[in-house]
Amino acid sequence: MSPVDLGGRTALVTGGARRIGRAICLALAGKGVRVAIHTRSSEAEARDLAERCSGSIVLRADLADPAERARLVPQAAERLGRLDFLVNNASVYERTPLEELDEPSWERSIAVNLTAPFFLARDAGLRMRAAGSGAIVNVTDWATERPYADRLPYFAAKAGLEAATRGLARALAPEVRVNAVAPGPILLPEGAGDDLAAAMTSATPLGRLGGPEAVAEAVLFLLGHDFVTGETLRVDGGRWLK
Template identity: 35%
Template structure:
């Protein structure tokens, strides 16, 4: 059976930020398997090189700090010159810091805000300068289940992901008239290297399974179909939306 041409993204160039491991690497793998030229981004060049060696196809790396404006501008310019014009951007770079809100420090607040929100603004803006001039482009911001709901101890994280949802809608409003679609992908509880302590916590894992209609933790590969759809021509009239891939958790009490 042949795939529908609306889902064909072969030959396109995609940049995935924060993609040396975990969700970012899984999304990059999916894009590479779909025939994209993929650029992995992070701050650790050695780790990126190791990650690139795991992926099929035409894979490149770009070392720059997504929280620093000049670094982002130079990085995007260098990628487009060396690899080619970007068709797809996946703003995946993110982090989690857990602490009661009364104990959350100023420095940690600014750190999580810069990593989870400001980076998407900086990289998205720089990529969109070029995409809007060319009249086409796909941007996928990796939001979260916590763009909608929150648990105690993660209020700053939820604040950044809620803001990222609205930034996604704002990017849609500003850049949609120029042929750029901007959407969000909202993972639920996904088993990764970073969430392993939570997975290993029997009580917490039991709560996740009870709370999720699908009855299990998500896997990184569960997210690939969503990003391939949002990056494809099938989503040419989809913009400003967040596609939650959470096993149904946001739909139930």
């Protein structure tokens, strides 16, 4: 491996204000990357985080809105001066039992979890290719091969994003690398109780939740490794083995 020096580079991180996205922004900033922290509704958290990430900026967009989504990559490139990396982390994780599933909730999940990251990767990837280099990481999910029955739109979108990762890796090579990180039990959904924590840890061979820094480390690895493309790296404590 020839490690890519991340220092002095720039990155756009979607859903960067909180939870896993926040850890990714902090890890990148720790390596000297200037980050465009994207948020939809957590602007106060994003601004606090920006104060801790030297040279970073905050951008707001609803990724379900095609016009707002289309402005995001050009804004990031213009405000940061260039765009070397994209991390597609934002996501909507709704419970959608088959009996209750309607088209608007299917469309919302596909829009935020597949259409937006695909077009952000397309827009960023073409710019990176024209500039001669770049790297993209899509955050997916360990369970795309064993989707939870009550969240099918989410998993269909994430499986599509893994297929798009491989296709974009071919389409944008050799200048731009495109990979995915597939987290397992990292952080409980907000509002989840102790019983879910117990169920998740007992279903995970490593017997614990990973914490957001585990995903951030994997993102740094994939952005910094110059001979890996089209790969999906599980960060799941072995969850998929059980």
